[in-house]
Amino acid sequence: MNSQTVLSQLGKNAGTPAISDLMRLAFSRPELISLAAGFVDQNSLPVANTESAWRAIMADSQSAKAALQYGTTQGDPVLRYALAQMLADECPHLKYNPGALAEQLIITTGSQQLLYLIAEALVDPGDIVITEAPTYFVFLDLLAARGAEVIGVPIDEGGMSLGALEQCLAKLESEGRLSRVKLIYSVSEHSNPSGLSLADDRRAPLVQLAKRFSTHHKIHILDDAAYRGLAFDGKEPASLWSHDRSSEFVIHARTFSKTFSPGIKIGYGVLPEALLQVVLGLKGHHDFGSSNLMQRLILQVLETGQYNGQVERLRAIYKEKAETAVRTMVETMGDLHPKVRWTIPKGGLYVWLTVPESIKTSRNGDFFAACLDEGVFYVPGEYCFPHEVEGAMRASHQMRICYGVPSKDKIREGIRRLARVVRRFID
Ligand SMILES: Cc1ncc(COP(=O)(O)O)c(C=O)c1O
Structure with missing residues (x-):
């Protein structure tokens, strides 16, 4: 043996x-x-909020049984619609159609699962991912495990330096390595670890830059907005994701871990069409759906206003x-x-x-x-x-x-x- x-x-x-x-x-x-x-x-x-949401779900035998059953891989459609509505309300001038947005939205087991699924869907060993330097180290570990080459771009008070990013992309192009660049990763809001956000006036240009250098294939942007919502004055610029009007380049990753409870471990993402089915397939392999019960709990606290x-x-x-x-x-x-x-x-x-x-x-x-x-x-x-x-x-x-x-x-x-x-x- x-x-x-x-x-x-x-x-x-x-x-x-x-x-x-x-x-x-x-x-x-x-x-x-x-x-x-x-x-x-x-x-x-939020102990009291969670307890009352729990009681409300369990008080009705039908809703309790639905919550205790398996759900779908993409996530509860009612929750997805509520989240799409929230995203649409964040930038009313863009007039998103919540129904259509809900179809692009996927519920995940924390946003960490979405980060993993995106890396799994896009990154082969030797592929290049560009991140802010410094960045969220858990994502760096994940990328290292996948054999990615990670290049950091320095930050200043306004987050990722777009001059340095452009220089980096131009250098990779001149070296004939642009075809290996799959992803630009930004922790766009109150970043872990720097505490800084990507400046409002860098958001649209960042999307433009990714598009301009997408000559071999799409260079996607992973907009990790885990801390969005936690601006002390309640004011946040339009998200990086919202600057991608064609919804082709930017992946928007969000979570309830920081704004409600990490123990509930529910996150969500909005994905470009080309990635959605692939990520759903991979999530099917992972768990074929995040906890239905926890999704109902989040829906309950959203609907009652307890979340806000x-x-x-x-x-x-x-x-x-x-x-x-x-x-x-x-x-x-x-x-x-x-x-x-x-x-x-x-x-x-x-x-x-x-x-x-x-x-x-x-x-x-x-x-x-x-x-x-x-x-x-x-x-x-x-x-x-x-x-x-x-x-x-x-x-x-x-x-x-x-x-x-x-x-x-x-x-x-x-x-x-x-x-x-x-x-x-x-x-
Ligand atoms: C920047 C960032 N992204 C994603 C996550 C993942 O959080 P969760 O999976 O709980 O949503 C964290 C957690 O610390 C984080 O700091």
Whole structure:
């Protein structure tokens, strides 16, 4: 007998996500203040809303049985229509037809499943995906497992630099490699990890750029809008997706994880026609439909207005937390500016903190160890960079700070501890 397990190439490539080590750290040393976990605020999770939605579903035997049955792969048509209506309401001037939009819409098990399905549908080993640098590291891990070549494009205050993107695409064209470019990925709203959004006036030009370089085939844009809805002032520009009027290039990925509850794990996407059937086929292989019960729950909270109420509460909570984080950075490290600098989020859960290049924030470095001794930790910035970054160095002197989980007191204390270490390491 040979007891060896021979893995597929994908299995071999799967690896262990870098972040699991940080999760273990948080569980094994609860005394540490974690500014690392990208979890949502624990106290505001919508227990009462979920309970009343649950009761409403279960109160009627017909609706309860429908919810407890399998649904369709594409997702509950009533929920899809409600979501299409929501999307249409976000940009009334575009006069979307919700009925038609609902047909392009697919419900997924979190938006992560949609990211996976899109990569599965489009990306072969050796294909090129262009991302912001820094970007959502879970997607980077996924792309690495698929054998993709990932090229990062630097960001500034307005998100992805379109000049650098154009340069990158032109270079790939001159090298005869444009035919390998399948996808441009943007975390367009209050990005994980930078906290910054793609500027309003870059959205239409980004779509134009993808179209212009689509000479071999369509270069799709994956508009990961996981944090859309969490703008502190409630105002957000028209989505990146809405600038693709022909609905051919941009894939719009959304989720209820950040704006309602990650435990419910329901996301959705709007897909170009050419991708929809393929992705539905692949989703059929995955699970042939996301939890019908959870879809009904989301529909219930949408219909009763509880969802909108919750989003409003969250905006106020995260605004206060973000202000606490930024104010404490100003108090404790303001005099070190601009050697030490940070983004100022207008929504979402993250601040991106940059220290001088001489300070390496890597997981195995002295700085990280000193932070642990001080009782605080963060996500090392280098996790968020692809190996290749267009026209720039892959930075290792940055940190992702998440203010989602800790209380305001813990945020203040965590940043004070971090600042003490920064002061010790700074030249
Ligand atoms: C940028 C981004 N996209 C997608 C996801 C996936 O979330 P979910 O699958 O819970 O919708 C996350 C989760 O942290 C995220 O930060």
